[in-house]
Amino acid sequence: QVQLQESGPGLVKPSETLSLTCTVSAGSINYWYWSWIRQPPGKGLEWIGYIYYTGNTNYSPSLKSRVTMSVDTSKNQFSLNLTSVTTADTAVYYCARGGGNFDSWGQGTLVTVSS
Amino acid sequence: DIQMTQSPSSLSASIGDRVTITCRASQNISRNLNWYQQKPGKAPKHLIHGASTLQSGVPSRFSGSGSGTDFTLTISSLQPEDFATYYCQHNHSSPRTFGQGTNLEIK
Numbered sequence: 001q002v003q004l005q006e007s008g009p010g011l012v013k014p015s016e017t018l019s020l021t022c023t024v025s026a027g028s029i030n031y032w033y034w035s036w037i038r039q040p041p042g043k044g045l046e047w048i049g050y051i052y053y054t055g056n057t058n059y060s061p062s063l064k065s066r067v068t069m070s071v072d073t074s075k076n077q078f079s080l081n082l083t084s085v086t087t088a089d090t091a092v093y094y095c096a097r098g099g100g101n102f103d104s105w106g107q108g109t110l111v112t113v114s115s
Numbered sequence: 116d117i118q119m120t121q122s123p124s125s126l127s128a129s130i131g132d133r134v135t136i137t138c139r140a141s142q143n144i145s146r147n148l149n150w151y152q153q154k155p156g157k158a159p160k161h162l163i164h165g166a167s168t169l170q171s172g173v174p175s176r177f178s179g180s181g182s183g184t185d186f187t188l189t190i191s192s193l194q195p196e197d198f199a200t201y202y203c204q205h206n207h208s209s210p211r212t213f214g215q216g217t218n219l220e221i222k
Contacts, residue, residue, distance in 0.1 A: 062210070
């Protein structure tokens with residue numbers, strides 16, 4: 001069964017860039033869509049966007065101006081960059097397999113935006 | 116954006132009870148509806164896709180129904196491990212959006 005693992009800094013300063021990587025194991029990144037989803041503490045889920053293994057992307061309009069996703073098929077990884085972060089971006093960030101049906105998830109990583 | 120509204124927001128029930136959670140979409144999404152279960156401190160688990168198709172390994176006491184704008188998730192006989200928060204989510208168009216969640220608690 002495919003496994004996903006998020007990695008990256010747990011603390012980011014306001015106005016800086018949040019960068020996370022998701023490593024896929026026990027399966028190939030090829031031929032799948034991959035998504036990022038976040039959850040502020042105590043709140044619901046928000047889809048950030050997806051990337052296809054070819055590099056095609058689809059971002060949520062609410063975050064589109066600040067989001068960039070990329071994929072490295074040689075490393076079986078995909079990444080998220082979120083620029084100009086504020087405290088409102090504090091959340092658990094999940095990577096997941098799928099562009100619309102999210103059938104496998106990473107364990108999530110808490111990113112706190114604070115000076 | 117398509118808005119997803121769940122009801123109730125919270126629900127208390129007992130072991131063995133039959134419970135139903137409702138999800139309403141702000142426009143027709145056909146059967147492009149998923150359900151997830153999330154336990155505290157854990158990632159969501161995919162339960163149902165296509166409004167009614169159970170993911171592999173999901174117990175048969177879970178069922179989903181509906182199409183268009185109105186959907187339900189039913190648990191036929193609550194087990195201790197079912198107490199969690201449940202989310203619906205559409206994949207009819209972009210952006211994908213989730214309901215606000217239904218917190219299922221032990222009575």
